Every structure is written in C-alpha cells, then in structure tokens.
Amino acid sequence: MGRTQEVVGRARAAFRSGRSRPLEFRMRQLKNLERMVQEKEREILAAIKADLHKCGHNAYSHEIMGVLGELALTMEQLPTWAAPRPVKKNLLTLRDEAYICPEPLGVVLVIGAWNYPFVLVMQPLIGAIAAGNAVVVKPSEVSEHTSQLIADILPQYLDKELYPVVTGGVPETTELLAQRFDHILYTGNSAVGKIVMAAAAKHLTPVTLELGGKSPCYIDNDCDLDVACRRITWGKYMNCGQTCIAPDYILCHPSIQSRVVENIKATLQEFYGNDVKKCPDYERIINKRHFKRIVGLLEGQKIAHGGETDEASCFIAPTILTDVSPESKVMEEEIFGPVLPILSVKSVDEAIEFINSREKPLALYVFSNDKKLIKRVISETSSGGFTGNDVIMHFFLSSLPFGGVGNSGMGAYHGKHSFETFSHHRSCLIKDLKMEGTNKLRYPPSSQKKLDWAKFFVLKRFNKGRVGLMVLALLGVVAALVIKVSW
Amino acid sequence: SENPYAGLVGRLRAAWLSGKTRPLEYRVAQLEALGRFLGEKQQDILEATALDMRKPPFEAEFSEVLLCKNELNEALNNLSQWVKDEQADKNLATQLDSAFIRKDPYGVVLIIGAWNYPIYILLAPLIGAIAAGNCVILKPSEVTKNSENLVVEALPRYLDNDCFAVVTAGVEETTRLLENKFDYIFFTGSPRVGRMVMMAAAKHLTPVTLELGGKNPCYVSDSCDVQNVARRVAWGRFFNAGQTCIAPDYVLCSVEMRDKLVPALREAITEFYGSEPRNSPDFARIVGDKQFQRVRALLSSGRVAIGGQTDERERYIAPTVLVDVQPSDPAMQEEIFGPILLIITVASMDEAIDFINSRERPLVVYAFSSNSKVVNQVLERTSSGGFCGNDTLMHVTLTSLPFGGIGSSGLGMYHGRFTFDTFTHHRGCLQRGAGLEPINTLRYPPYGAHKMGLVRTATTVKRRGDCALL
Numbered sequence: 001m002g003r004t005q006e007v008v009g010r011a012r013a014a015f016r017s018g019r020s021r022p023l024e025f026r027m028r029q030l031k032n033l034e035r036m037v038q039e040k041e042r043e044i045l046a047a048i049k050a051d052l053h054k055c056g057h058n059a060y061s062h063e064i065m066g067v068l069g070e071l072a073l074t075m076e077q078l079p080t081w082a083a084p085r086p087v088k089k090n091l092l093t094l095r096d097e098a099y100i101c102p103e104p105l106g107v108v109l110v111i112g113a114w115n116y117p118f119v120l121v122m123q124p125l126i127g128a129i130a131a132g133n134a135v136v137v138k139p140s141e142v143s144e145h146t147s148q149l150i151a152d153i154l155p156q157y158l159d160k161e162l163y164p165v166v167t168g169g170v171p172e173t174t175e176l177l178a179q180r181f182d183h184i185l186y187t188g189n190s191a192v193g194k195i196v197m198a199a200a201a202k203h204l205t206p207v208t209l210e211l212g213g214k215s216p217c218y219i220d221n222d223c224d225l226d227v228a229c230r231r232i233t234w235g236k237y238m239n240c241g242q243t244c245i246a247p248d249y250i251l252c253h254p255s256i257q258s259r260v261v262e263n264i265k266a267t268l269q270e271f272y273g274n275d276v277k278k279c280p281d282y283e284r285i286i287n288k289r290h291f292k293r294i295v296g297l298l299e300g301q302k303i304a305h306g307g308e309t310d311e312a313s314c315f316i317a318p319t320i321l322t323d324v325s326p327e328s329k330v331m332e333e334e335i336f337g338p339v340l341p342i343l344s345v346k347s348v349d350e351a352i353e354f355i356n357s358r359e360k361p362l363a364l365y366v367f368s369n370d371k372k373l374i375k376r377v378i379s380e381t382s383s384g385g386f387t388g389n390d391v392i393m394h395f396f397l398s399s400l401p402f403g404g405v406g407n408s409g410m411g412a413y414h415g416k417h418s419f420e421t422f423s424h425h426r427s428c429l430i431k432d433l434k435m436e437g438t439n440k441l442r443y444p445p446s447s448q449k450k451l452d453w454a455k456f457f458v459l460k461r462f463n464k465g466r467v468g469l470m471v472l473a474l475l476g477v478v479a480a481l482v483i484k485v486s487w
Numbered sequence: 488s489e490n491p492y493a494g495l496v497g498r499l500r501a502a503w504l505s506g507k508t509r510p511l512e513y514r515v516a517q518l519e520a521l522g523r524f525l526g527e528k529q530q531d532i533l534e535a536t537a538l539d540m541r542k543p544p545f546e547a548e549f550s551e552v553l554l555c556k557n558e559l560n561e562a563l564n565n566l567s568q569w570v571k572d573e574q575a576d577k578n579l580a581t582q583l584d585s586a587f588i589r590k591d592p593y594g595v596v597l598i599i600g601a602w603n604y605p606i607y608i609l610l611a612p613l614i615g616a617i618a619a620g621n622c623v624i625l626k627p628s629e630v631t632k633n634s635e636n637l638v639v640e641a642l643p644r645y646l647d648n649d650c651f652a653v654v655t656a657g658v659e660e661t662t663r664l665l666e667n668k669f670d671y672i673f674f675t676g677s678p679r680v681g682r683m684v685m686m687a688a689a690k691h692l693t694p695v696t697l698e699l700g701g702k703n704p705c706y707v708s709d710s711c712d713v714q715n716v717a718r719r720v721a722w723g724r725f726f727n728a729g730q731t732c733i734a735p736d737y738v739l740c741s742v743e744m745r746d747k748l749v750p751a752l753r754e755a756i757t758e759f760y761g762s763e764p765r766n767s768p769d770f771a772r773i774v775g776d777k778q779f780q781r782v783r784a785l786l787s788s789g790r791v792a793i794g795g796q797t798d799e800r801e802r803y804i805a806p807t808v809l810v811d812v813q814p815s816d817p818a819m820q821e822e823i824f825g826p827i828l829l830i831i832t833v834a835s836m837d838e839a840i841d842f843i844n845s846r847e848r849p850l851v852v853y854a855f856s857s858n859s860k861v862v863n864q865v866l867e868r869t870s871s872g873g874f875c876g877n878d879t880l881m882h883v884t885l886t887s888l889p890f891g892g893i894g895s896s897g898l899g900m901y902h903g904r905f906t907f908d909t910f911t912h913h914r915g916c917l918q919r920g921a922g923l924e925p926i927n928t929l930r931y932p933p934y935g936a937h938k939m940g941l942v943r944t945a946t947t948v949k950r951r952g953d954c955a956l957l
Contacts, residue, residue: 016844057934087887098885103870105893182894194689201685204678204697206898211692224921234931271932281932356504369921378916380506382591388918397586399575400915405593406670410694412913425900427888428866430876433857436715439878443722444759444769446545454549 004175007164008136011107014161015134021104023082027075029129029158033122034071036157037064043149044118050145051117052239053284062239063118066396070123073398073415074130081130081419084428092438092457097430102423104132105206106182111173111196113187114286115242115336117143120210121150124185125163127418133183134162138176140188141169142286181205183422187244189334190407208411208421210244211404212334213361217247217391218351218377220368221256228367228389229263232340233271235391237318240283241338242290245363247391248335249324251351254344261304261320261342268305268318276317277310285314285337294337297330301341326354348373352380360384360406365391384408491660495624495652496667499595502649503622509592511570515563517617520645521610522559525552528641532606535633539605541772541801546727551606554884558611561886561903562618569618569907575915580926585918590911592620593694594670599661599684600627601675602774603730603824605634608698612673615906621671622650626664629657630775662687669693671910675732677822678895696899696909698732699892700822701849705735705879706839706865708856709744716855716877717751720828721759723853723879725806728771729782729826733851735879736822737812737829739839745830749792749808752828756793756806764806765798773802773825782825788818789829814842836861840868848872848894853879872896 019025037044041064048059084099108128112121121139128135137154139147151165166176177184177199186196187210200207219228236247252260272279285291291314298307298319306319316338324330324341331341345351355364364383366374374388384404387394394400398415413421441453507513525532529552536542536551562569572587596616600609609627616623625642627635639653656664665672665687674684675698688695707716723735740748760767773779779802786795786807794807807827812818818829833839843852843865850872854865862876872892875882883890883902891900901909929938 055934057932057939060939061930087885089887090885093881093885098882098888100889101866101874106870190692193692197689197692198686201682201689204681204685204699204895204898209692227921227924230924230931231927234927273933279933281934371918374918378589378914379509382594382912383914385915386589386917388916389921390917390919393581393919394586394915394917397575397578397581397915397917399577400586400588400917401913402915405591405912405914407692410692412915424870424893425889425891426871426893427873427882427885427890428876429874429878429882429885429888430859430862430866431878431881433712433715433855433877436712436718439715439719439722442549443718444543444545444767445761446543446769451545451548455553 004166004172005179007166008107008176008179008181010161011134011136011164014159015104015107020129020134020159020162021132023079026129026132027078029163030071030075030078030126032157033126033129034068034075036153037067037071037122040149040153043153044146047145047149048118051114051143052242052286053282054239055281058238058281058283063116066119067122067126070126070398070415070418074126074419077416078130078419081416082132090457093429093431095432095435097428099428101426101428102131102419103426105422105424106133108133108135108422109176109181109184110135110137111184111186111188112137112139113244114140114142115239115244117146118150120187124413124418127413128183128185128422129163130419131422133422136176136181137163137165138173139165139167141167183207185411185413185421186210193409208403208413209409210402210413211362211407211409212244212336213359213404213408214248214331214334215245215361215363215365215383216351216355217250217365218345218348218355218367219250219252219256219260220348220366220370220373221253222369222373223367223389224369225256225259225263229260230267231390232365232367233264233267233318236340237268237271237282237338238392240285240316242283242286242336243392245385245392245395246336247340247363247365248361249331249341249343251343251345251354253346257322257342257344261322264320264340265305272318277308277313277315282318285316288314290336291316294335294339297335297337297339299329301328301330304342306338348377352377355381360404360408362404362408363387363391363394382406490663490666492654492664492667495654496595496669499622499624499650499652503594507647508617508622508650509620511567514617514620515566517646517651518559518563518566518614521614521617522556522563524642524645525555525559525610528637531637531641532634535637536605536631538633539602539631540728540730540774542727543769543771545769546771550604550727555607555610555614557884557886558614558903558906562614562907565904566618566907569904570620572916581917581919583920583923587916589914589916590619591914593910593912594621595624596621596671596673596910597624597626597664597669599672599674599676600625602628602630602634603727603732605631606638608675609638612901612906612909615901616671616673616910617651618907619910621910623652624669625651625653626656626661627653629655671695673901673909674698681897696891696901697897698890698899698901699850699895699897700732700824701847701892701896702736702819702822703733703849703851703853703871704839704843705738705853706836706843706855707738707740707744707748708836708854708858708861709741710857710861711855712857713744713747713751714754717748717755718758719878720853720855721752721755721806724828725756725759725770725826726880728773728804730771730774730824731880733873733880733883734824735828735853736849737819737831739831739833739842741834742832745810745832748830749810752808753793760806764794765796765801765803770806773804776802778824779804782823782827785818785823785825785827788812788816792830794826836864840865843869848892848896850892850896851875851882870894
C-alpha cells in the first residue's frame with residue numbers, strides 16, 4: 001500500500017498548498033507541457049512505434065497533433081473559462097452578486113489506455129491542469145514503452161508533486177483505486193469501467209468513463225459508395241482497428257454488399273499496397289492475448305478478403321467478413337481489430353431497429369446523400385457521438401463533447417468540456433447585510449400579506465417579453481421601498 | 488426470485504422505446520399537467536406536510552409549491568430553446584460541415600426523493616427529467632407517509648401512466664428497485680445511502696446525481712449588523728425545524744461576537760415564534776420518532792444557551808442554541824438536521840477557515856460580514872457545493888444557480904436549466920458531405936515525408952505572438 005498512498009498523499013498536500021490554483025501557474029505548466037511535446041517528439045513517436053508498430057505520420061497525426069491543438073486552445077481560452085460567470089437574477093436578488101465560480105475539484109486520477117497511449121493520457125491531463133487540480137497519471141502498462149516514457153519525461157517538465165506518474169499493472173491500479181480522489185477519468189472497457197465506478201462509489205468520487213462498444217456503420221443505397229468506402233477503410237483499419245470509435249461493423253442492403261467489399265479491397269490496395277505485411281504504414285495488434293482473441297472471432301466466418309495472420313509479429317491482415325450472423329461471436333464483443341463484418345439489412349428501419357436492440361455505442365456512423373435519412377437515424381437512436389458521411393472525425397472537433405452513453409460510458413471531455421469536467425461549479429450569492437426590509441417578508445410570524453409579497457418577488461411568471469420584465473423590475477424596486485418603509 | 492419491479496421497469500422501457508416522450512408538445516403537455524397538480528393539489532400538499540411534520544403552511548407553500556412552480560415556469564418558458572441542437576464551433580477542416588450538440592434523453596430514469604421537502608425534492612428533478620424527454624419512475628420517501636400517499640394517489644391522475652410511474656418502497660424494496668437497470672439515477676439523501684446508490688448504479692454503468700449533505704459552517708465576523716445576522720441565521724436554521732440540507736449547522740465566531748450573537752438570536756427567535764415556540768403555528772416538528780431520538784441526543788453537547796426543551800409526544804424540539812461546543816462533541820460528528828444551532832468560538836477568520844477546511848466539504852458555506860473582503864476571503868479559501876454571503880438558504884431560490892455538492896456532500900447539480908442538462912445526454916454530432924474528398928487524402932496512407940510536412944503546416948496551431956520563423 002505504501003508507495004501509491006505516499007504519491008497520492010503528496011499530491012493532496014501539494015493541492016492543499018494552493019499552488020496549482022493561480023492562473024499563471026496553470027499556464028506555466030501547460031506551456032511546459034507544450035515544450036515537452038515539441039522537444040520530445042522523436043522519443044514519443046519512437047515509443048508509440050515500439051508499442052504499436054505505428055509509423056511516424058500516424059503517430060504524429062493521431063497522438064501529437066491533437067495534443068498540441070488542445071494545449072493551444074486551452075492556453076488561449078483558460079482566462080475566459082476560469083472567470084466567474086454572472087447569472088440571471090430574480091427580483092429578490094437584483095441588488096446582489098450572483099455568479100458561478102469554476103473551482104478545481106482537488107486531486108484527479110487519469111487512467112490511460114493502450115491504444116492511443118499518449119493522447120489518452122495527455123488530453124485529460126491538459127484539462128485537469130487547466131481546471132487547477134493536482135493530477136495522478138496512470139498510463140496503461142500494456143503500452144509499456146509509452147508508459148515508461150511518460151513516467152520519465154513528465155517529471156522533467158511538470159511540478160513533480162502535483163502531477164506524479166504511477167506505472168504498473170492491475171495490482172498498482174487496484175491500489176490506486178482504493179485511494180480517495182476528487183474525480184476519476186478512466187479510458188478502457190466496460191467491464192473495468194464498472195470496477196472503477198464501484199471503487200469511486202466508496203468515496204463518492206465523480207467519474208468520467210470513456211468506454212467502448214460496437215460502433216455501427218450504416219451505408220444507405222443512396223450515397224457516394226466510392227467515397228464512403230474509402231473513408232470507412234481509413235477509420236476501420238487505422239491503428240490496426242484498435243480505435244474505440246472505429247466503425248465496428250457495417251449494415252447495408254444485400255444488393256450493395258459486393259460493391260462495398262470491392263471498394264474496400266481497392267482502397268486497401270491504394271493504402272497499403274500489395275503486401276500489407278511489408279507496408280510501414282500498417283500497425284500491429286498490441287499483444288498476443290488480443291491477437292488470439294481477434295483470431296478467435298474469425299472462426300466459422302465467411303472471409304471475403306484478408307484473414308492472413310502471423311502470431312510472431314501479431315500481424316492480422318485487413319479482413320472483411322460477409323453474411324455475418326448477428327448471433328456470431330464477432331458480433332458479441334467490440335472487435336478492436338482489423339476485422340470488418342458486413343451484415344445485411346433490408347432498410348433503414350431494420351438498421352435502426354438492429355442498432356436499438358443493442359447496447360448504446362460510443363459512435364454511430366451513417367453514409368447517405370439523403371439528409372432527412374441521416375436526421376432520422378440520429379433522432380431515433382442513441383450513441384455517445386455521431387459522424388455522418390465520414391468516420392472518426394467528430395473526435396477531432398474539440399467543441400464537441402467526446403464521451404459515451406449507457407454501456408459506452410458517462411461524462412465527456414475535449415476542449416472546454418475537459419475544463420468543465422474537471423471543475424466544480426460553485427454557486428455564489430453575495431447579499432448585503434443591510435436591506436433587511438425585504439427579508440422580513442419571509443420571517444415568521446407568517447401572514448397572508450407576507451406570503452403574497454413573497455410570491456411577487458420569487459415566483460417566476462410566463463414570459464411577458466422584455467417590456468413586461470422591465471415593468472416587473474420597476475414594480476419590484478418600488479415594492480422593496482414600500483416594504484422597507486412600512487415595516 | 489424475480490425482481491418485483493422488473494415488470495414496471497420493462498413496461499416503462501417499452502414506452503420509452505416507442506418514442507412517446509420525445510416530442511416537444513408531449514413534454515409541454517406533461518409539464519402543464521404537473522402545473523395543474525401543483526395548483527389543484529396545493530391545499531392537499533399543505534395538509535399532507537402538516538400531518539407529516541407539522542410543516543407551517545407558509546413554509547410549505549414557499550418551499551414545496553412556490554419553488555416548484557418556479558422550476559416549472561422556468562422549464563416551460565425555455566424548453567424550446569433548451570432542446571435545440573447547440574451549434575458547435577468548427578475548425579479549419581470542418582468549416583463546410585455541420586457540427587452540433589444534440590440533446591438526447593437518457594431513457595428510463597429513477598428519482599429517489601427525500602422526506603424533508605417531500606414534494607419539492609421529488610418534483611424539481613421530475614420537471615427536468617420530463618423536460619429532457621425521459622420516462623420516469625418516482626420513489627417518494629416512505630418516511631413522510633401522508634406526502635407519499637398524496638403523490639401515489641394524485642400524481643398518476645395528472646401524468647401519462649405509460650411513461651411515468653410512482654412506486655412505494657422501504658429500505659429493502661429500494662435495494663431491489665436499484666437492482667434494475669436505469670439510464671439515470673437522481674438521489675437525494677444521506678452520504679451513506681448515496682454510496683449504496685452509486686454502488687448499485689456502477690453495476691449497470693448508470694450515471695448518477697447525488698444530492699447529499701454535511702455540516703454547513705457559518706462564519707460570522709466581528710464587523711456586522713448583529714441583529715440582521717441573527718435573524719438570517721435563525722431563519723435558515725429553524726426553517727422546517729432545522730431539517731434542511733442547506734441549513735447553517737454551526738457558527739464560527741469570536742468570543743466577543745458570540746456574546747453579542749446569543750442575545751440577538753434569542754430576540755430573533757422570540758420575534759419569529761413568540762415566547763413559547765411550541766405554540767407557534769410557524770414552527771415545525773421532527774419528522775419521526777427515530778429522527779427525534781437522534782437529534783435530542785445531540786443536546787448533550789456543550790451548554791444550552793437558548794431553548795433545549797423537548798416534547799417526545801409531539802416530537803417537538805425547541806429552537807436551541809448550544810455554546811461551548813467542542814469538535815469532539817456528538818453534535819459535531821454528524822449533520823444535525825434539527826433545530827439546534829451550535830456556536831464554536833475561534834480566534835480569527837484564518838482559524839475559522841482552517842477549521843472548515845479540515846473537515847469534509849459541505850453543501851454550502853456561509854459567511855457574514857459587512858466587510859466584503861472578509862466574505863470573499865472565506866469564499867476563496869474554502870470549498871463547498873455552494874456559497875452564500877450574508878444570508879442563508881437564499882441561493883437555492885435562484886434557478887440560474889446550479890445546486891449541488893462536492894466531495895461527500897454530493898456529485899452533480901440541478902435547478903433550472905441544470906436539471907434539464909442533468910437528464911440529457913449531450914451528443915456530439917458532425918455531419919459531413921461526400922464532396923471535398925481530395926482534402927481527405929492528406930490523412931490516407933501511403934504516407935511519404937512530403938505528406939507529413941503538409942500535415943504539419945496545415946494543422947500546426949501557432950500561439951499568437953510566436954514568430955513563425957523561429
């Protein structure tokens with residue numbers, strides 16, 4: 001129990017000292033973080049390559065670009081985000097100060113995942129620092145190179161006590177989860193998500209759970225199939241399918257299934273050439289355990305393309321399955337690999353019904369030229385997020401909250417939403433000690449007269465428009481004076 | 488054995504899947520029906536709460552009816568705005584796309600009420616849940632039997648029974664109720680039960696809002712109008728016979744201030760309730776025997792400066808002020824939730840702040856001073872759900888202020904628009920076109936060094952003032 005307890009205790013003491021709160025301090029830490037990403041870019045790309053066989057281009061655009069963007073946005077907006085927010089007052093509080101003050105929660109725990117091992121730790125960290133918290137960072141041990149790198153470089157740039165890195169596996173994470181935090185952001189699977197929430201419940205700690213599920217992708221007959229399949233191919237096979245918002249499976253009319261397969265095959269050729277295994281732009285499965293799991297999903301399936309595997313290098317070729325049965329194993333769990341099942345549906349109604357009969361996914365994709373159809377699917381389904389006529393892309397717009405719903409998670413972050421997630425919105429009402437007159441309305445002994453006055457001041461009415469409101473306000477001031485005089 | 492509530496939850500889930508609760512007109516109609524309930528059943532509400540805890544009619548009308556009507560009107564006035572897609576700022580890559588945040592209902596939500604404001608605490612969340620388009624199961628507190636009966640019998644006559652149900656449940660039954668899967672759980676009550684609710688929710692990955700409690704400190708500085716302070720503090724403490732989650736629990740002040748405050752409090756209490764508060768129609772009673780015993784036991788802490796009288800038959804505890812209270816006393820170990828105000832003396836504001844910060848974060852911190860700097864110091868150097876300077880309770884009457892706790896006083900918040908947001912899943916949506924595919928090729932393999940250079944240039948966000956040449 002010793003080590004993690006010490007680390008968390010130190011972070012809490014550091015938070016209590018108050019030094020993470022001033023804006024200048026937060027900005028400095030964020031600036032240092034930016035410097036770290038820029039100065040250590042090579043090391044970061046190398047670590048990600050070692051973990052996932054990911055080429056520099058991908059690693060940069062998946063993991064570094066977004067982080068730099070988030071840092072720039074946060075540093076620019078922080079003074080605005082952190083400022084007290086005045087609120088609309090009622091007649092009784094007209095003369096008072098009423099505002100919402102964003103405040104740090106305290107000590108935040110960020111648990112990263114292995115599939116995008118750098119960005120999934122960094123993005124929450126940025127928001128948590130910006131909100132004034134101390135942050136304990138626990139990168140995934142599965143992506144061991146990136147985890148070790150983060151443990152090495154973060155203390156070189158950030159306040160060591162306020163933002164410690166804890167490395168390790170299940171035992172260390174369990175130890176961590178027994179400690180008290182003021183918010184926990186966890187990225188991973190639903191099974192562990194439940195464990196995290198249960199641990200958090202003991203301390204009444206709020207949680208943000210970024211989980212997963214099977215993100216459906218419906219291809220309408222009326223769409224630019226060429227473009228659709230290219231975009232789907234990109235999103236499905238990036239990071240070797242190990243993306244929480246990858247299109248997990250396709251739903252389409254049986255009449256276009258073969259064209260879909262042909263288009264994806266052609267795109268795969270374009271992207272990775274004739275010999276995918278030799279292509280430097282194609283990643284690998286993270287480890288043998290996941291490799292075996294994914295290979296197991298291929299059993300009994302009709303392989304329309306791909307299917308080649310090599311255990312020694314954890315290589316699985318981009319694979320397409322057709323005529324997949326909804327009851328098969330590949331449709332039971334999130335695939336998280338380069339295997340794309342295609343299921344037949346006769347109509348968008350059937351697609352909607354299919355989607356709604358399953359757990360709410362993290363992402364939902366629809367390809368169609370028919371705007372009405374897209375609108376309909378959005379309105380009749382539920383998902384964490386949605387992209388129409390593309391995949392993945394809603395993740396990169398930080399003005400959109402990124403998170404799940406139901407089994408795919410709770411809470412959201414990115415951009416300002418990170419700041420909000422890691423802040424406490426403290427309501428503040430500051431009144432005057434004078435002006436006791438109006439207060440007497442509410443004190444006992446009660447009377448009908450008092451009640452009527454109280455109603456006048458407190459009760460909201462149906463909007464009578466701006467003029468009505470002003471007249472009301474005027475009346476209120478008059479009333480206040482009258483009461484002051486008469487009591 | 489099968490869960491006794493599985494059938495009900497299943498029925499509501501089917502209603503949810505039918506999409507009935509989603510159209511704006513439907514939600515407005517249900518909210519208007521709720522308005523009629525409040526109007527037509529107002530007298531019944533006053534009578535029920537009077538029977539349950541001798542809640543004075545003024546208090547009941549103010550806190551149970553008026554505040555609910557406020558929430559209702561706020562929702563009805565603004566719902567068409569709240570449900571709209573929120574347009575999201577776009578970046579360079581998405582300029583031609585449509586980016587918005589869709590407000591999706593969660594589905595079937597559970598609202599567990601509390602007994603101290605049995606109508607308000609049940610209905611205020613209900614208003615937001617309906618406004619957000621959900622189906623709702625309501626579980627009123629079983630402690631306030633008359634209010635519970637009123638809700639069970641009358642509410643279903645106003646709301647659509649396909650989509651809104653009221654269940655009665657004691658402790659055991661509530662545990663079984665919580666075994667079912669809900670899409671959101673809203674709970675008001677104690678931290679102890681809050682933990683159990685969250686544990687149960689974790690099994691289904693159900694998001695929760697927990698409105699809990701704690702000991703709300705009230706700092707009174709030496710520079711203040713003592714009589715006004717006394718009135719405001721007394722009002723906040725003795726409203727509903729102290730059974731208010733945001734009541735000032737204990738006062739922190741100097742010895743000198745205490746000596747002025749006690750007589751001022753005595754005067755305020757007399758002003759409010761007369762010389763014999765027991766005979767005042769404006770003073771409530773403790774809700775039940777169990778709670779009465781618990782609160783009465785706290786009277787042994789410190790020394791009684793005002794009040795202290797009790798009557799078990801009536802569950803009457805006089806408006807009481809205890810002084811010379813030590814942090815180790817029983818009254819300082821738990822939320823009082825009764826008409827007992829503690830006064831603890833401190834040497835300075837700093838000591839008061841340290842005292843507050845050494846304890847669990849409360850639902851609200853109060854500070855009284857004619858010096859605004861003092862008020863701001865206390866605000867800035869403490870942490871709590873909410874803060875009110877120079878008054879008590881009033882911050883919850885403003886629907887534009889979010890109401891919720893932090894740490895053991897709770898998680899999440901509501902009131903006004905925040906209730907709607909609580910029961911809404913904010914879904915990030917991006918709608919692209921099929922055109923402009925050439926731009927996308929930047930992201931597709933095969934990757935060459937030239938592509939990397941292009942990507943960097945096109946996407947690097949420069950800080951204003953950075954020299955691009957460096």
